[in-house]
Amino acid sequence: MTPVLRLLARRLGISLIVLVGVSMLIFGIARVIPGDPARIALGPNATAEQVDALRESLHLNEAIPVQYGYFVKDLLRGDLGTSLYTNRPVTQDIAQFLPATLELVLFAGILMVGIGLPLGIWSARYRGRWPDHVIRLVSLLGVSAPSFVWAVILMLLFAFFLPIFPIAGRISDIYEIERVTGFLLIDTLLAGNLAAFRDAFWHIVLPAFALAVSGIGQAARLTRANMVETYDKPYIEMAQAYGFRARRIARKYAFKPSLIPSLTIIGLDFAAMLGNAFLVEAVFAWPGLSRYGVAVILRKDLNAIIGTVLIISATFLIVNLIVDLLIAFLNPRIRYSQRGSS
Amino acid sequence: MKRTLVILLRNPLSLIGVILVALVVLSAIFADFIAPFPEHRGSVVDFVNFNKAPNATNIMGTDLVGRDLFSRIIYAFRISLVLGVVVLAIATPIGTLVGLFAGYVGGKTEFILMRLTDVFLSIPPLVLAIAMMGVLEPTLMNAMLAVTAMWWPWYARLVYNIARSEREEGYVLAAEVIGASTPHIALREILPNCLPAILTKMTLDMGFVIIIASSLSFLGLGVQPPTPDLGSMVAEGARYLPDSWWLTVFPGLAILIAVFGFNLVGDALREILGADQ
Numbered sequence: 001m002t003p004v005l006r007l008l009a010r011r012l013g014i015s016l017i018v019l020v021g022v023s024m025l026i027f028g029i030a031r032v033i034p035g036d037p038a039r040i041a042l043g044p045n046a047t048a049e050q051v052d053a054l055r056e057s058l059h060l061n062e063a064i065p066v067q068y069g070y071f072v073k074d075l076l077r078g079d080l081g082t083s084l085y086t087n088r089p090v091t092q093d094i095a096q097f098l099p100a101t102l103e104l105v106l107f108a109g110i111l112m113v114g115i116g117l118p119l120g121i122w123s124a125r126y127r128g129r130w131p132d133h134v135i136r137l138v139s140l141l142g143v144s145a146p147s148f149v150w151a152v153i154l155m156l157l158f159a160f161f162l163p164i165f166p167i168a169g170r171i172s173d174i175y176e177i178e179r180v181t182g183f184l185l186i187d188t189l190l191a192g193n194l195a196a197f198r199d200a201f202w203h204i205v206l207p208a209f210a211l212a213v214s215g216i217g218q219a220a221r222l223t224r225a226n227m228v229e230t231y232d233k234p235y236i237e238m239a240q241a242y243g244f245r246a247r248r249i250a251r252k253y254a255f256k257p258s259l260i261p262s263l264t265i266i267g268l269d270f271a272a273m274l275g276n277a278f279l280v281e282a283v284f285a286w287p288g289l290s291r292y293g294v295a296v297i298l299r300k301d302l303n304a305i306i307g308t309v310l311i312i313s314a315t316f317l318i319v320n321l322i323v324d325l326l327i328a329f330l331n332p333r334i335r336y337s338q339r340g341s342s
Numbered sequence: 343m344k345r346t347l348v349i350l351l352r353n354p355l356s357l358i359g360v361i362l363v364a365l366v367v368l369s370a371i372f373a374d375f376i377a378p379f380p381e382h383r384g385s386v387v388d389f390v391n392f393n394k395a396p397n398a399t400n401i402m403g404t405d406l407v408g409r410d411l412f413s414r415i416i417y418a419f420r421i422s423l424v425l426g427v428v429v430l431a432i433a434t435p436i437g438t439l440v441g442l443f444a445g446y447v448g449g450k451t452e453f454i455l456m457r458l459t460d461v462f463l464s465i466p467p468l469v470l471a472i473a474m475m476g477v478l479e480p481t482l483m484n485a486m487l488a489v490t491a492m493w494w495p496w497y498a499r500l501v502y503n504i505a506r507s508e509r510e511e512g513y514v515l516a517a518e519v520i521g522a523s524t525p526h527i528a529l530r531e532i533l534p535n536c537l538p539a540i541l542t543k544m545t546l547d548m549g550f551v552i553i554i555a556s557s558l559s560f561l562g563l564g565v566q567p568p569t570p571d572l573g574s575m576v577a578e579g580a581r582y583l584p585d586s587w588w589l590t591v592f593p594g595l596a597i598l599i600a601v602f603g604f605n606l607v608g609d610a611l612r613e614i615l616g617a618d619q
Contacts, residue, residue, distance in 0.1 A: 014457075017457060018457065018464050021457065021460075022464060022465055025461055025462075025465075026465075029477050030477060140609065144602040145602075146553045148576060149576065152576060152580055152594055153594060156583060156587060160583060160584035271466040271467075272466060272468070273466075275472070276557075278468060279560060293472070294561055294562075297472065297475075297476030298476070298562070305477075309469055309470075312469050313466070313469075
């Protein structure tokens with residue numbers, strides 16, 4: 001087995017253990033809920049027999065570990081139960097709302113890497129001079145407010161005062177796009193409808209940017225900090241002595257080794273964005289999983305709460321796995337190591 | 343200690359941070375004297391002066407039931423700070439103990455404690471707090487509980503990493519050789535070496551706790567009205583954009599200012615203490 005494959009197997013194993021732990025934790029939290037979930041679901045007009053019947057079918061009369069057993073059994077068959085809020089299978093609800101959130105978070109992730117890393121590189125290259133000071137200040141401001149504050153400010157500036165971007169939603173009502181992937185930016189292209197693509201693109205820019213602001217700041221700060229450390233290394237001095245151009249030194253010699261520690265944090269920031277999507281989706285009326293999540297939480301819809309949190313955590317674990325693999329590929333010490341050190 | 347303070351006050355950026363933090367903390371403590379309308383922190387209604395743009399009497403305008411926004415923001419600082427202090431005061435010792443023993447003892451203890459930490463760390467922070475608040479009644483106490491539950495693992499991981507590298511140091515071996523007990527070595531020998539990192543993280547985290555707590559109340563899952571809270575004020579005002587812009591802009595800026603102050607100080611502390619090590 002190659003070292004990278006062995007690492008993948010090890011990480012997959014740990015992720016699985018963690019996912020089981022997450023499911024137990026969420027299940028536990030959902031079961032300490034005050035009030036009778038069956039009564040809440042049926043409303044005050046249901047008879048005692050109806051409530052009893054629902055309790056029986058939801059296994060609510062069993063001990064909690066037994067209930068968890070039923071839950072896992074259903075989960076392995078891909079069944080997360082029925083949402084008491086939409087009266088549909090939770091998996092169906094999630095399949096409907098997840099792509100919108102993923103599209104938003106992925107777009108924000110691209111902005112985070114595409115803007116944050118170059119800012120950090122610049123900042124380190126001009127260390128101690130004015131571009132560095134400006135970038136450091138701006139990136140610190142970026143991490144200093146929750147994404148809903150950025151969402152509100154951006155909306156006020158670029159949707160109301162300067163009406164450049166639309167205020168809410170994913171796409172204008174006039175477009176009917178056939179759902180293939182659920183990602184509107186892809187589906188519009190598949191349908192060959194460029195006007196709709198443009199429209200969807202305009203809709204996603206502002207919410208994605210609001211979601212990305214603190215990530216951009218974080219990425220810039222980290223990249224700068226790591227690169228400043230690298231700049232003190234002797235091989236940079238050697239490159240400078242050879243007379244390589246500052247730009248080449250920054251990109252090739254200083255940035256590359258700094259990328260690895262930055263990547264880990266970028267993975268964590270991605271996770272934070274999955275949570276912060278709750279806030280941005282609320283401001284921009286983005287029809288995603290987070291809006292669904294808040295709705296089911298306010299209605300104490302247990303199956304839906306467990307399902308939503310589980311899916312978000314699984315997404316997060318997958319992202320981290322990808323980041324770990326990326327690091328393994330980038331890091332020659334892991335790529336070439338004979339013993340496959342962890 | 344004194345040297346740290348001098349360096350803090352010399353650098354213009356960290357000086358601004360110290361001033362911002364002092365402003366926020368002092369206005370929270372002396373809110374009763376600073377707020378022009380202290381009674382507006384509760385459910386007062388003044389329909390003559392409702393939804394007024396900023397003016398000489400109400401420098402940040404009034405809200406939808408006529409309460410002075412400036413007064414409410416000052417009282418909201420109090421809630422945010424109390425919440426931040428309580429959360430960190432509970433989460434830090436828990437996380438530190440877990441990290442310390444996992445890092446020093448190793449073996450099975452390490453595996454179990456750190457996988458438990460991983461479980462908490464692999465639910466996106468806000469999502470865990472949201473899920474908990476969904477189950478609990480939305481009160482200040484429960485909001486603190488939910489944020490604490492998501493916070494301790496970060497300290498566990500920080501301290502674990504330090505403790506694991508300290509485990510091999512000479513002074514730890516020396517203590518083991520003379521037969522010191524595990525709690526003694528963990529708490530009296532290793533812990534002091536983790537303190538600078540913990541303190542720096544606490545300063546930086548004060549800002550993050552304020553962000554998370556305001557996010558919960560923004561979603562309606564935190565402190566409930568009429569108690570003034572920056573997050574719920576923004577949420578309430580967001581429905582009246584763009585006309586009543588002051589309802590969202592001022593509470594939003596208040597969050598930014600408070601968190602920015604703590605971040606500036608935390609950043610400076612990290613540089614100073616990091617260089618000292």
